[in-house]
Each structure stands twice: as C-alpha cells, then as structure tokens.
Amino acid sequence: MNETVTTVDADVVLETIRDALRTHGASDDAADVQAKALFEAELRAHPSHGVRRLAVVVERMRRGLIDVDSTPLLTWVSPAVVRVDGQGGFGPVVMNRAIAATMLRADETGIAMAVIANSSHIGMLAPYVERIAERGQIAVVLTTSEALVHAWGGREPIVGTNPIGIGVPTGGSPLVLDMSTAAVSMGKVIDYAATSRPLAPGWAIDSEGAPTTNAGAALGGAISPFGGAKGYALGITLEAMIGFLTTTSFGTDIAGTLDVELPSTKGDLLICISAERLGLQSSLPLLARYLTQVRDSGSENGSVDIPGDRARRTREENLRQGVLLDQTVWADALAMAKGGSPRA
Amino acid sequence: MNETVTTVDADVVLETIRDALRTHGASDDAADVQAKALFEAELRAHPSHGVRRLAVVVERMRRGLIDVDSTPLLTWVSPAVVRVDGQGGFGPVVMNRAIAATMLRADETGIAMAVIANSSHIGMLAPYVERIAERGQIAVVLTTSEALVHAWGGREPIVGTNPIGIGVPTGGSPLVLDMSTAAVSMGKVIDYAATSRPLAPGWAIDSEGAPTTNAGAALGGAISPFGGAKGYALGITLEAMIGFLTTTSFGTDIAGTLDVELPSTKGDLLICISAERLGLQSSLPLLARYLTQVRDSGSENGSVDIPGDRARRTREENLRQGVLLDQTVWADALAMAKGGSPRA
Numbered sequence: 001m002n003e004t005v006t007t008v009d010a011d012v013v014l015e016t017i018r019d020a021l022r023t024h025g026a027s028d029d030a031a032d033v034q035a036k037a038l039f040e041a042e043l044r045a046h047p048s049h050g051v052r053r054l055a056v057v058v059e060r061m062r063r064g065l066i067d068v069d070s071t072p073l074l075t076w077v078s079p080a081v082v083r084v085d086g087q088g089g090f091g092p093v094v095m096n097r098a099i100a101a102t103m104l105r106a107d108e109t110g111i112a113m114a115v116i117a118n119s120s121h122i123g124m125l126a127p128y129v130e131r132i133a134e135r136g137q138i139a140v141v142l143t144t145s146e147a148l149v150h151a152w153g154g155r156e157p158i159v160g161t162n163p164i165g166i167g168v169p170t171g172g173s174p175l176v177l178d179m180s181t182a183a184v185s186m187g188k189v190i191d192y193a194a195t196s197r198p199l200a201p202g203w204a205i206d207s208e209g210a211p212t213t214n215a216g217a218a219l220g221g222a223i224s225p226f227g228g229a230k231g232y233a234l235g236i237t238l239e240a241m242i243g244f245l246t247t248t249s250f251g252t253d254i255a256g257t258l259d260v261e262l263p264s265t266k267g268d269l270l271i272c273i274s275a276e277r278l279g280l281q282s283s284l285p286l287l288a289r290y291l292t293q294v295r296d297s298g299s300e301n302g303s304v305d306i307p308g309d310r311a312r313r314t315r316e317e318n319l320r321q322g323v324l325l326d327q328t329v330w331a332d333a334l335a336m337a338k339g340g341s342p343r344a
Numbered sequence: 345m346n347e348t349v350t351t352v353d354a355d356v357v358l359e360t361i362r363d364a365l366r367t368h369g370a371s372d373d374a375a376d377v378q379a380k381a382l383f384e385a386e387l388r389a390h391p392s393h394g395v396r397r398l399a400v401v402v403e404r405m406r407r408g409l410i411d412v413d414s415t416p417l418l419t420w421v422s423p424a425v426v427r428v429d430g431q432g433g434f435g436p437v438v439m440n441r442a443i444a445a446t447m448l449r450a451d452e453t454g455i456a457m458a459v460i461a462n463s464s465h466i467g468m469l470a471p472y473v474e475r476i477a478e479r480g481q482i483a484v485v486l487t488t489s490e491a492l493v494h495a496w497g498g499r500e501p502i503v504g505t506n507p508i509g510i511g512v513p514t515g516g517s518p519l520v521l522d523m524s525t526a527a528v529s530m531g532k533v534i535d536y537a538a539t540s541r542p543l544a545p546g547w548a549i550d551s552e553g554a555p556t557t558n559a560g561a562a563l564g565g566a567i568s569p570f571g572g573a574k575g576y577a578l579g580i581t582l583e584a585m586i587g588f589l590t591t592t593s594f595g596t597d598i599a600g601t602l603d604v605e606l607p608s609t610k611g612d613l614l615i616c617i618s619a620e621r622l623g624l625q626s627s628l629p630l631l632a633r634y635l636t637q638v639r640d641s642g643s644e645n646g647s648v649d650i651p652g653d654r655a656r657r658t659r660e661e662n663l664r665q666g667v668l669l670d671q672t673v674w675a676d677a678l679a680m681a682k683g684g685s686p687r688a
C-alpha cells in the first residue's frame with residue numbers, strides 16, 4: 001500500500017462529506033444530495049470529482065458563491081421546456097429539482113428539456129443519467145466547463161472539457177455514457193507535472209500550439225480534444241448549443257466550478273425521453289440482445305464492455321472493500337467535518 | 345488533371361441526377377429532393393454520399409426496395425414526439441416531411457422529436473441540420489447504419505458508423521457538425537485496398553482484432569471507432585438510443601443502405617428546438633462573438649475553423665468551378681439519366 005493513500009469504509013466517506021457540508025451551513029437535505037454527488041464520483045474511481053472537490057465546495061459556501069439557502073426557480077417557457085434558475089444553489093440540488101420536473105413532463109409530452117443557469121458544479125454526469133434510465137427514461141445531460149481545451153489548429157485554451165452524459169434503459173442495468181470531450185483531464189496533467197512524468201502523445205499542446213508530452217509545458221498551453229479534429233468539432237458544438245440554450249457564458253468567460261473566487265457562469269442541459277409514454281417497453285429485449293452480442297464480440301480471453309459496465313464494477317467493489325483516498329485529502333475532509341476551514 | 349476524373353458544371357450534375365431518378369419512376373418532387381441530397385454531398389466533397397450512390401438508389405427503386413409512390417405516415421404518439429413510418433420511400437423525402445412537422449411542433453412545444461423507421465438512406469446529415477438552423481432552430485439528426493465498426497476490445501464489426509449531425513443558429517452562417525463516429529469511412533478503406541496504400545494507424549483492425557495498417561486485412565476485420573474507447577462508447581450509445589427509440593434494428597441486423605438486396609432496417613432520429621419559442625434571439629450576438637474568438641485562436645499563419653466552415657467554402661468553390669467526378673461514376677449517371685440500368 002502506498003503511504004500517501006488510505007482505505008476508508010464507504011459509509012464513513014459519505015457521512016464525513018455530509019458532516020462537512022452541514023457543519024458549514026447546508027441543510028440536511030442539501031448536504032445529503034451534494035455529498036452523494038461527490039461520493040458517487042469517488043465510488044466510480046473518478047477522484048477529481050470526489051472528496052478532493054469538497055474543499056472547493058465548502059469554501060464557495062463560506063464565501064457565499066454557493067447560496068445554501070436558495071431554492072431553484074423553475075419557469076416553463078413552453079410546454080416541453082423548463083428554464084431553471086439555480087439561484088446560486090448546490091449544483092446537484094438544482095439538477096435533482098430539474099430532473100424531477102423534466103421527467104414528470106416527459107411522461108406527458110414524450111420529450112422534455114431543462115435549460116439550467118446560475119447553478120454550481122453538478123459533478124459527474126453518470127449518477128444522474130443512470131438514475132433517470134433506471135426509472136425508464138432516456139436521459140441526456142450536458143454541461144459546459146472552464147476553457148481548458150484548444151481548438152483544432154488553435155494554440156490557447158478556448159473550449160471546455162464539455163462532457164456528455166447519456167443513459168439508456170436496457171431492461172437490466174442501464175447503458176451509461178459519461179465522457180469528457182477532452183483527451184485527458186487537467187487533474188491528470190497537473191499530477192503528471194508534479195511527478196515529472198511524460199504525457200501520452202495527443203494529450204496536450206504547449207504555449208506555441210505544438211503538441212507536447214511535457215506536462216509542465218502543457219500547463220502553459222492547453223489540453224487537446226479527444227479524437228483529434230472530430231473531438232474538437234463535437235466539443236465546440238456542445239458548448240455553442242448549451243451556452244446558447246441556457247443563455248450562459250462561453251469559452252474563457254466560463255468560471256466558478258474550479259475556483260473559489262468567481263460566480264458560476266456555466267450552463268447545464270437536461271433532456272428526458274419517456275420510453276413508457278412512447279410505448280417502447282416491448283423493444284427492450286431486442287436492445288438487451290444486441291448489447292449481449294456486443295459484450296460477446298471480443299476474443300476468447302478479452303472482454304468487451306458496454307458504457308457503464310466498468311464504473312458499475314468499480315462502484316460495487318469500492319462499496320464492499322472501501323474507498324482508496326489520498327491521505328491529505330481525507331485528513332482535510334475529516335477536519336472540515338469538525339468545522340475546520342477548507343484548504344482550497 | 346487526373347485522367348480518371350472529370351469536372352462537370354454543378355447544375356448539370358444536379359439535372360442529371362434528377363433525370364436519372366425521374367426516368368426510373370420518381371415523381372418530379374421526389375426526384376428533386378433525392379437528387380439534391382446526393383448533389384449536396386458531392387458539393388461538400390463527400391463523394392461516398394454523392395453521385396456514386398445514385399446507382400444504388402436507382403437499383404433499389406427498380407427492385408421495389410424504395411417505393412417511389414409511397415407517402416410517409418406520421419403519428420403523434422405524444423404532444424412533442426412524432427413517429428414517422430417512411431413506408432419505404434426515399435430517405436430525404438421522408439426526412440423532409442419529418443422536419444416540416446417537427447419544426448412546426450417545436451415552435452409550440454419548444455422541443456420536439458421525430459423517430460423515423462422504414463425509410464431509406466438519408467445521405468449526409470449536414471444539409472438537413474444546416475437548413476433547420478438557418479430557419480432559427482437547433483437541430484440534431486442521428487441515424488444508424490450497417491455494422492462496420494468494432495467494439496473497443498472486440499474483433500468483429502458490430503457497431504454502425506452512426507454519424508452525428510447538429511446545427512446551431514449563430515446569427516450568420518450556422519454552426520454545422522456532421523461527423524461519423526468511425527475513424528475512417530469504409531469507402532476510403534476499399535479505395536486504399538484497391539491501390540495498395542497503407543492505412544493510417546488507428547483506422548482498422550484485422551480479423552483477429554489486432555490493429556492493422558494493411559487495407560486488405562482491414563476489409564476482413566473492421567473499422568475502428570474514432571478517438572479510441574471514447575469514440576466506441578459514443579457510437580454504441582447512439583446506436584442503442586436510436587434503435588430503441590425508432591424500434592428499428594441493431595448491429596449486424598441493420599441493412600439496406602449500402603446493398604441492393606435487403607429492405608432498409610436502420611432508424612433516424614430528429615430533434616428540433618425552437619430558439620424563437622424559447623426567446624433566445626437576443627443571445628445570438630454572444631454566441632457569434634465566441635465563435636469569432638475561437639476562429640482567432642490559432643497562430644498568425646494558421647486558421648481555425650468552426651464546424652461547417654470548411655464544407656461551406658468547398659461547396660461555394662464547387663458551385664463556381666464545377667464538381668470533380670470520377671469518370672466512370674459520371675458516365676454511369678449519364679447513362680442512367682437516359683434510362684439505362686445502373687451498374688450497382
């Protein structure tokens with residue numbers, strides 16, 4: 001076991017995050033929802049969206065950049081579209097409210113959409129779309145984020161890592177897509193720079209726009225989109241669509257999810273489609289059969305996953321065996337749970 | 345000038361395709377719509393979806409696999425979702441009917457969706473989403489296609505090239521995304537195999553599932569998804585979502601867009617969002633400003649494109665200077681326009 005990490009029981013992790021949020025002013029309900037968002041990312045081995053982010057959330061609460069007492073304001077601007085003003089509240093609290101309203105409406109209209117502004121970071125997308133798909137609706141969740149990615153042919157960060165979350169019911173465990181449109185996370189580049197490890201080719205450019213495997217040079221440049229020109233095209237299209245629909249900011253004007261100084265100016269988009277309303281239940285076996293065919297399409301020793309499979313295995317393992325946490329991150333979380341200030 | 349290609353005036357190309365379709369039984373209106381779909385792909389330098397495909401369309405008409413006299417059947421299964429039974433008609437004719445109905449409904453409901461089955465190949469997605477965006481709505485067009493792509497870790501073709509089309513109004517020329525989720529087109533692999541050129545790394549696997557740059561070996565294996573595991577995850581998620589919503593086929597059960605023997609079993613999805621209904625016009629300048637920033641984010645000599653820019657330049661150039669066509673493909677088109685049989 002590496003000395004800088006520690007294994008903690010899953011329920012202790014969740015309770016500690018909850019305590020830290022409550023101690024710093026969150027209601028029981030809000031603390032529970034926000035805590036679970038961080039906890040679920042940790043369970044899925046996505047630590048950049050896990051306990052590590054607690055300090056930023058608590059510090060933003062302390063500075064009033066997250067309004068712990070606010071209630072999201074929902075306005076149906078058309079029969080199938082609700083505009084959600086998060087009123088500066090916790091991202092997961094706002095998103096849950098949007099999900100409840102949008103799912104209910106999709107059961108009438110077939111498809112419904114929420115466009116969400118003035119909300120805080122919503123964390124990993126997988127838990128949202130998975131939950132919606134488990135309840136029989138197809139879910140698409142999109143969000144913009146700080147400009148960290150360069151345009152194709154560009155030499156400065158100007159596009160967000162703009163992740164895509166899609167959940168599809170399958171009869172059994174849902175298909176769950178949750179992927180960033182960047183080649184690598186900024187957290188990983190920072191980590192590689194700190195330990196002087198070389199980046200993989202294609203991950204980043206330097207300040208002149210030239211591809212680099214030097215993590216330090218990448219910090220002065222930008223992260224690359226995944227999949228080259230196509231990943232860039234996808235990422236910027238999502239940013240344009242989300243920003244336009246939510247009337248939030250674009251590119252370098254997006255702030256407030258990674259820092260503790262600025263209001264959150266990103267936007268979130270949610271689309272729900274009711275399989276029940278569209279009479280699709282009888283089609284589930286055909287989809288399930290296809291997914292089995294895909295899982296069986298590897299070599300005899302190899303395995304093929306459907307999106308969501310690996311995270312589901314990791315989550316179950318972590319629930320059983322405990323969560324591996326950075327010792328410093330965990331010590332800070334314990335301190336915050338006792339009322340201490342975050343070291344964000 | 346290469347001897348195997350010829351330059352033809354754009355209006356002659358369009359008229360010849362129209363004539364070939366009319367001569368073989370299409371009505372004037374249907375011939376015009378189908379011809380423009382092929383023509384627009386050719387103008388955008390996407391020959392695999394251009395005149396080259398005319399022979400397949402005509403042969404499918406001759407065999408009754410495209411029903412030239414059919415009318416799409418639209419059923420509103422919920423206030424914002426229309427189920428479209430293409431009745432075996434021309435793909436672009438069915439899609440145009442779906443677009444008209446869905447845009448009209450989106451102007452009421454804000455967002456509306458068409459799920460389309462029993463239709464023929466719709467061709468490039470760009471012209472559809474561009475036209476919708478020019479009329480002020482955000483458009484998403486998705487379609488499944490024959491299984492040519494392997495799963496990540498898999499060794500046989502089981503996922504379609506499942507392209508994504510998205511159009512976003514910008515005040516000026518729309519942002520237009522039209523990209524396949526495959527690393528390369530099958531047309532290009534066939535072309536490379538015929539001329540014994542090596543493929544780029546990452547484009548394909550052989551029949552054992554091993555990456556290969558041998559085009560011949562790739563024909564016995566499968567095309568790779570673009571962007572590695574992420575591209576696979578995106579492609580299969582789209583296939584699951586589209587097939588489920590349209591109650592059409594999946595994977596290797598999809599046929600009828602490349603061959604001239606089988607009924608079309610793929611599905612198409614259309615989502616329209618009315619910017620006007622959602623009161624978003626005043627946000628267009630902010631989006632336009634961002635896109636300008638992105639275009640300016642390259643080096644002094646480099647250029648950065650927004651999705652749709654390059655195709656727009658190519659299209660205008662081809663309209664002015666004529667279209668470069670394979671001589672055999674063009675000779676066949678001329679023969680079909682005079683009533684000759686296709687050599688599909």
